[in-house]
Amino acid sequence: MRKLRAMTTVAGAAVLVAMAALTTGPAAQADRPMAGDLVEYQVHDGARNAQVLADAGLDVVAVRQGGDLVVAGDDSTADQLRGLGLRADVSRRVHQGTWAAPSRPAGAGLQDETYYGGYHTVNAHYANMDAAASAHPDLASVVSYGQSWRKQQGQGGYDLKAVCITKMAQGDCAVNPNSKKPRFLLQAQVHAREIATGEMAYKYINYLVNGYGKDATVTNLLDTTEIWVVPIVNPDGVDLVQRGGNSPVMHRKNADFTQADLQRCGDSVSSQPGVDINRNFGYGWQSNTSKCDQTTSTSNGSSDSEPETKALEQFWGSLFGDHRADGPNDKVDAGARGTALMLHSYAGIIILPWEYTHSVHSPNDAQFRAMGKDMSQFSGYRYGQAGELLYDAAGGSDDYAYGKLGMASFTIELGDNGGSCDGFAPRYSCVDSKFYPYMQKTFNYLASKAPSPFK
Ligand SMILES: [Zn+2]
Incomplete structure (x- = not known):
């Protein structure tokens, strides 16, 4: 996957996400950022820093082979990772469709x-x-x-x-x-x-x-x-x-x-x-x-x-x-x-x-x-x-x-x-x-x- 630097601006985030969509295939569920998106970051060589990231309040969700770390967050998380001196790519962005109320089929309990x-x-x-x-x-x-x-x-x-x-x-x-x-x-x-x-x-x-x-x-x-x-x-x-x-x-x-x-x-x-x-x-x-x-x-x-x-x-x-x-x-x-x-x-x-x-x-x-x-x-x-x-x-x-x-x-x-x-x-x-x-x-x-x- 192409290396992407953490971004600070909305415009930058849009570029970053467009690139992520090109490189992550069908798993990427969105092509542009939306408020409330879940953004996953692959933090390079992050496993050694898992405790530091967790203590900083970041959501560390997994360790991948080779020592990269997966951190879940939103667009603001890029700043936090950069502030901790870590390099990270957006590996996945999930935005969650359009709102619909809970429902049940006619006649269902x-x-x-x-x-x-x-x-x-x-x-x-x-x-x-x-x-x-x-x-x-x-x-x-x-x-x-x-x-x-x-x-x-x-x-x-x-x-x-x-x-x-x-x-x-x-x-x-x-x-x-x-x-x-x-x-x-x-x-x-x-x-x-x-x-x-x-x-x-x-x-x-x-x-x-x-x-x-x-x-x-x-x-x-x-x-x-x-x-x-x-x-x-x-x-x-x-x-x-x-x-x-x-x-x-x-x-x-x-x-x-x-x-x-x-x-x-x-x-x-x-x-x-x-x-x-x-x-x-x-x-x-x-x-x-x-x-x-x-x-x-x-x-x-x-x-x-x-x-x-x-x-x-x-x-x-x-x-x-x-x-x-x-x-x-x-x-x-x-x-x-x-x-x-x-x-x-x-x-x-x-x-x-x-x-x-x-x-x-x-x-x-x-x-x-x-x-x-x-x-x-x-x-x-x-x-x-x-x-x-x-x-x-x-x-x-x-x-x-x-x-x-x-x-x-x-x-x-x-x-x-x-x-x-x-x-x-x-x-x-x-x-x-x-x-x-x-x-x-x-x-x-x-x-x-x-x-x-x-x-
Ligand atoms: Zn849990």
């Missing part, structure tokens, strides 16, 4: 309400869970485990919801840690704009409830395991994303902000108000109070400031109990059962604790890596601690789930390793053609590890 070519709205996800439970009361039940920030504020918002799927026997799917069956917990869309992740949850719910008694793998899993799915961890954030219709808003964080915050920050891929739920968990937490950053880690100066974070922590404790003392060198106790997976996009990697630092391994590192290696066979994704693959990320879900509670908790970032299904908003066909087939195998694998993940 609310569970079929979609935006941007097929992505399900929050209401559709919730209706899909309710439909699974009402059509299959022997297999599924829905629980609310909290309220979103906006719901708590009386500003609309949503309940926080999960579905438990198993072949129901007496006492199954009770929200306490003394379940007969071990549990696998799947969670998606904590980062609202990572829209393919919620679709993985939607499809997996339907695969399970429709497959029982027909598919031997599903039947065996549901006879022996409780599978819990939270398809939308951050419904307030997803509500902002879906309001863009065919131009999904690139909102990552929750909706804990004021109108003044919104006016000051805007709501773009690189500057937006709210708190990053996945930097807010209280294990290995670090403070970032910059309100417009993508990784704002608190609203009040402390960890666990967000209702979505606290509700998840309590929910996890209720489902899995506490099987680990909290020190960095404490191993999980012998009674620990269950597995958990938080879905993100779009680096195409499997991440295991610790994520706040890669200078030490967790005391259960060998077991985490063994499972990471197994999972990598389905997707081809690399596995390791966050800082080994990209950069250290403090205050994330896995460090709390493992560090505080002893859960066997992983993160997977969907991705296409530079292919046309990369990006926060890949075309909907990527869900079926690319991501779901290997993620279904991954979910079934982690469910099968629920009885004794650390053995």
Whole structure:
């Protein structure tokens, strides 16, 4: 690809983009810049500087062969990269079509309400869970485990919801840690704009409830395991994303902000108000109070400031109990059962604790890596601690789930390793053609590890 210097002017950006369109082929979805475009930069020899870029608030999404780094942003990101002394090309520009409201076909149920070519709205996800439970009361039940920030504020918002799927026997799917069956917990869309992740949850719910008694793998899993799915961890954030219709808003964080915050920050891929739920968990937490950053880690100066974070922590404790003392060198106790997976996009990697630092391994590192290696066979994704693959990320879900509670908790970032299904908003066909087939195998694998993940 031709080398392009970072640009500062709109006219310059137009030239740069026209050149990028010539050199990137069909993956380039636009020929001229538009407000709100997602711009991907290939940062030359950037891998050595991944932590510096992440600490500067840039969105580092992947490392490519040869040590180049992929950074997502918008047109203003070119200035930031240049300010850090780095050379970067625009490798891809995605502009997001024309706006259209969420829609559903005539006669279709609310569970079929979609935006941007097929992505399900929050209401559709919730209706899909309710439909699974009402059509299959022997297999599924829905629980609310909290309220979103906006719901708590009386500003609309949503309940926080999960579905438990198993072949129901007496006492199954009770929200306490003394379940007969071990549990696998799947969670998606904590980062609202990572829209393919919620679709993985939607499809997996339907695969399970429709497959029982027909598919031997599903039947065996549901006879022996409780599978819990939270398809939308951050419904307030997803509500902002879906309001863009065919131009999904690139909102990552929750909706804990004021109108003044919104006016000051805007709501773009690189500057937006709210708190990053996945930097807010209280294990290995670090403070970032910059309100417009993508990784704002608190609203009040402390960890666990967000209702979505606290509700998840309590929910996890209720489902899995506490099987680990909290020190960095404490191993999980012998009674620990269950597995958990938080879905993100779009680096195409499997991440295991610790994520706040890669200078030490967790005391259960060998077991985490063994499972990471197994999972990598389905997707081809690399596995390791966050800082080994990209950069250290403090205050994330896995460090709390493992560090505080002893859960066997992983993160997977969907991705296409530079292919046309990369990006926060890949075309909907990527869900079926690319991501779901290997993620279904991954979910079934982690469910099968629920009885004794650390053995
Ligand atoms: Zn994410």
